[in-house]
Amino acid sequence: MLGLSKKDTTFLLIVIFLTLATPILLQPFPEGSALAQFNAGYPDLMQRFAIYGIFAIGFNILFGLTGYLSFGHAAFLGVGSYSVVWMYKLLSYNVLPGLILAVLMSALFALFIGFISLRRSGIYFSILTLAFAQMSFNLAYSVLTPLTNGETGLQVYTNDPQVLMSAGSPTSPHFFGIVMNESAKIDVGGWQFTFSNGYYFCAIIAIIVFYLSLRIFRSPFGIMLRAIKTNQTRMSYTGLNSRPYTLAAFVISGMYAGLAGGLLASMDPLAGAERMQWTASGEVVLMTILGGAGTLMGPVLGAGFIKYFENIFSKINDNILYAWFSALPEGLADALVFMLHPFIGKGWNLTLGLLFMLVVIFLPGGLMEGGSRIWGLITGKNRKSKKAGKDPEHHPKPSAHVN
Amino acid sequence: MTKFQLNRRTLIKSGAAIGAGLALPTIFTSSARAYLNEPKGGTVTLGFNVPQTGPYADEGLDELRAQELAVQHLNGEGDGGMLNTFSSKALKGNGILGKKVQFVSGDTQTKSDAARAAAKSMIEKDGAVMINGGSSSGVAVAVQSLCQEAGVIFMAGLTHSNDTTGKDKKRNGFRHFFNAYMSGQALAPVLNAAYGADRRAYHLTADYTWGWTQQESIQEATEKLGWETVNNVLTPLAATDFSSYIAPVLNSGADVLILNHYGGNMVNSLTNAVQFGLRDKMVNGKQFEIVVPLYSELMAAGAGANVRGVIGSMNWNWQLQDEGSKAFVKSFGEKYGRPPSNSAHTCYAQVMLYADACERAGTFDPCGVVDALEGFEFDGMGNGPTLYRADDHQCFKDVLVMKGTENPTNEYDTLEIVEVTPRAQVEYAPDHPMFAGGDLGQCNSGA
Numbered sequence A: 001m002l003g004l005s006k007k008d009t010t011f012l013l014i015v016i017f018l019t020l021a022t023p024i025l026l027q028p029f030p031e032g033s034a035l036a037q038f039n040a041g042y043p044d045l046m047q048r049f050a051i052y053g054i055f056a057i058g059f060n061i062l063f064g065l066t067g068y069l070s071f072g073h074a075a076f077l078g079v080g081s082y083s084v085v086w087m088y089k090l091l092s093y094n095v096l097p098g099l100i101l102a103v104l105m106s107a108l109f110a111l112f113i114g115f116i117s118l119r120r121s122g123i124y125f126s127i128l129t130l131a132f133a134q135m136s137f138n139l140a141y142s143v144l145t146p147l148t149n150g151e152t153g154l155q156v157y158t159n160d161p162q163v164l165m166s167a168g169s170p171t172s173p174h175f176f177g178i179v180m181n182e183s184a185k186i187d188v189g190g191w192q193f194t195f196s197n198g199y200y201f202c203a204i205i206a207i208i209v210f211y212l213s214l215r216i217f218r219s220p221f222g223i224m225l226r227a228i229k230t231n232q233t234r235m236s237y238t239g240l241n242s243r244p245y246t247l248a249a250f251v252i253s254g255m256y257a258g259l260a261g262g263l264l265a266s267m268d269p270l271a272g273a274e275r276m277q278w279t280a281s282g283e284v285v286l287m288t289i290l291g292g293a294g295t296l297m298g299p300v301l302g303a304g305f306i307k308y309f310e311n312i313f314s315k316i317n318d319n320i321l322y323a324w325f326s327a328l329p330e331g332l333a334d335a336l337v338f339m340l341h342p343f344i345g346k347g348w349n350l351t352l353g354l355l356f357m358l359v360v361i362f363l364p365g366g367l368m369e370g371g372s373r374i375w376g377l378i379t380g381k382n383r384k385s386k387k388a389g390k391d392p393e394h395h396p397k398p399s400a401h402v403n
Numbered sequence B: 001m002t003k004f005q006l007n008r009r010t011l012i013k014s015g016a017a018i019g020a021g022l023a024l025p026t027i028f029t030s031s032a033r034a035y036l037n038e039p040k041g042g043t044v045t046l047g048f049n050v051p052q053t054g055p056y057a058d059e060g061l062d063e064l065r066a067q068e069l070a071v072q073h074l075n076g077e078g079d080g081g082m083l084n085t086f087s088s089k090a091l092k093g094n095g096i097l098g099k100k101v102q103f104v105s106g107d108t109q110t111k112s113d114a115a116r117a118a119a120k121s122m123i124e125k126d127g128a129v130m131i132n133g134g135s136s137s138g139v140a141v142a143v144q145s146l147c148q149e150a151g152v153i154f155m156a157g158l159t160h161s162n163d164t165t166g167k168d169k170k171r172n173g174f175r176h177f178f179n180a181y182m183s184g185q186a187l188a189p190v191l192n193a194a195y196g197a198d199r200r201a202y203h204l205t206a207d208y209t210w211g212w213t214q215q216e217s218i219q220e221a222t223e224k225l226g227w228e229t230v231n232n233v234l235t236p237l238a239a240t241d242f243s244s245y246i247a248p249v250l251n252s253g254a255d256v257l258i259l260n261h262y263g264g265n266m267v268n269s270l271t272n273a274v275q276f277g278l279r280d281k282m283v284n285g286k287q288f289e290i291v292v293p294l295y296s297e298l299m300a301a302g303a304g305a306n307v308r309g310v311i312g313s314m315n316w317n318w319q320l321q322d323e324g325s326k327a328f329v330k331s332f333g334e335k336y337g338r339p340p341s342n343s344a345h346t347c348y349a350q351v352m353l354y355a356d357a358c359e360r361a362g363t364f365d366p367c368g369v370v371d372a373l374e375g376f377e378f379d380g381m382g383n384g385p386t387l388y389r390a391d392d393h394q395c396f397k398d399v400l401v402m403k404g405t406e407n408p409t410n411e412y413d414t415l416e417i418v419e420v421t422p423r424a425q426v427e428y429a430p431d432h433p434m435f436a437g438g439d440l441g442q443c444n445s446g447a
Helices: A006-020 A034-038 A043-066 A074-090 A095-117 A122-143 A197-218 A220-230 A232-237 A243-267 A278-291 A298-315 A318-327 A330-343 A345-362 A366-379 A382-389 B008-028 B057-074 B112-124 B137-150 B180-195 B209-225 B243-250 B263-275 B297-307 B323-336 B342-361 B366-373
Strands: A183-188 A191-196 B043-050 B100-107 B130-133 B153-156 B173-175 B200-206 B228-235 B256-260 B289-294 B311-314 B386-388 B399-404 B415-421
Touching: A006 A197, A034 A298, A034 A318, A043 A191, A043 A197, A043 A220, A043 A243, A043 A278, A043 A298, A043 B112, A074 A095, A074 A122, A074 A243, A074 A278, A095 A122, A095 A243, A122 A278, A183 A197, A191 A197, A197 A220, A197 A243, A220 A232, A220 A243, A278 A298, A278 A345, A278 A366, A298 A345, A298 A366, A298 B100, A298 B112, A318 A330, A330 A345, A345 A366, B043 B057, B043 B112, B043 B342, B057 B100, B057 B130, B057 B263, B057 B297, B057 B323, B057 B342, B100 B112, B112 B130, B112 B137, B130 B342, B137 B153, B137 B173, B137 B209, B153 B342, B153 B366, B180 B209, B180 B289, B180 B311, B180 B399, B180 B415, B200 B209, B200 B243, B209 B228, B209 B256, B209 B289, B228 B243, B243 B263, B256 B263, B263 B289, B263 B297, B297 B399, B297 B415, B323 B342, B342 B366
Parallel strands: B043 B100, B043 B130, B130 B153, B153 B173, B200 B228, B200 B256, B256 B289, B289 B311
Antiparallel strands: A183 A191, B311 B399, B399 B415
């Protein structure tokens, strides 16, 4: 279906199902139970899962396929956000013009940055992109304040022109009347599920761009990109100029990032300069590596993993810990809280860092490798691959990143 | 690889599927509630959104302490603190409207984006009816507009920018803290008396809404005295070393350095300035002076001996001797073993004012709370008689002018009160040019 092989179609259908059922899947614990703390099925976080999933999918087209590690993708995220908020200010709260502009603007930015940065590869390329992103951040933060409103962030004011606004139009972001921050809460037994318009809007876009990335992975263009990752020198000896391919990949992934940034501003009509900071660029690299670079699903998983930690773990405070350990004797509870204290609340970064180290050391292929190992254990296929591991004649291994 | 072929049948099929997908969420849309996050059970949840990391983290942690204390007092635990001295007697120490108060906390990271994400999760996941806190005006402005859009009440914590109740004011947002304009009006006479009317000022300013408006306010107030403004240099909020900004001050011909910095920024820039020997210099035949328009105890403690003799302003100080302040300092001190900071005080007062407004309105409905708070006059919260002005949701009360203690007797004795500037001297019209351009809009209950 849709130009995909049977296996890929099944894969896509599973992804569609998982995405659409997210509001239910992320709410596994009933309201009021002690574990409800770990529920993640509220609109803001689900929207972030989908949006950062898009960001990571796009980043993976560049990093996963060509192996070019960009440290500057946050710049495109910021460009996307600013474009959307400016369209709100000038036209109306309909997100469509903003999203189109976001993708176009980030494509232009990516073309410019990519054209210069791609003259080098490896670490030099990473440093160049980092420099560009940091420049964009500083421009947005302090130089171009009339355009970006600096640290405060760009917002919509009641005295903005908004020429397409009529009396009855919604006063918050909407897609032809479907207001993003509206949602329906449904109570089933002890569970409460929130179906938010904003989430489904992001989810449908995420599915579409996921399908696009699937097509890119399977296309001759994708194979060319993989060839660049495997051995660029050999490519150029065969008389092939690889730069147009890498530039195209860079621009495509920049457009994905711009779309993600635009969606961030579609869910919450504010664009802040810190979205462009190098930490945000580093975050998408972490997401991709954590989930599994070069795999289709990995980056999305990594994005979900990191956002979950940022939003759920950072909210656990000492009071909640005491509530958990209330059954234990006081001295023991105090000791446990004291020991866990550095890892919760504002220490969520520490917990994430430790997990990241464990993943990189023991599962170099990211969460996807973990998944496939568990799958192998269940189906018993791992014995075969163990034999392959002891291959005395050093046959080339099957490519890991076609998945 | 197969070709992607589009024929009429697949087009109609996929079109129908996408259409159904887009329409799906709308069939669920319902509005069974009277207002957003209406508390249904025996409890009501408040959201405390404070910086736990970043340059204002110290302030945020102190705010959180005060908010916890306020929740205890509302629920009738502890000694009741300022509930006993508050002029409104609507609160009875049995929670709010008979519902036990509980709270959730979030980390703003002193970043607008992160602060909005934290506030959103408290509103959407935890069902908070009110967001309180924040230690940066950039964050306060961002979160205030989020609360307006979502339909909950925002009780601002420490935010000193004119814009919070000026060009960015919102119907659902309220500020108890004073603002930059008031600082300028309160400081000017004291600066005149201490340093004379013939001075040349050099401003270093944190590059965001608070820094901009404070610089503008101080410049206006000092230029009225006859001071001259030599230069204004903007510094990034995330900066930690200010030596490159301090060095040019030496050769600029200025004889006063005004640091429009707060929190960790101010501690670092003041320390840098003292290390460069600015305070021992004689310029234009006068002693070089440093002014920090917005002070806090935590900053003074962080800067140590460097604040001695430096003049600034504050919203409240624990050394005040009125009944409300004494009661608050006593219960805070008994619980945490230290005096509260002025950011702690403002957050505590805001939680109390919100609870009282709900009690008087008889509902948690944001529109009812807005009505109860607008034009509300009260006393006994440590600042003397105070008015919540209806035009811009700004509190009007006395302002303190402070000075770094020359010979501190203990570790909390860092600042001394120079003057309590009466409320009349810092008042201004709602359409004052520094506050113009905003619109409160309509109250939003999120229904």
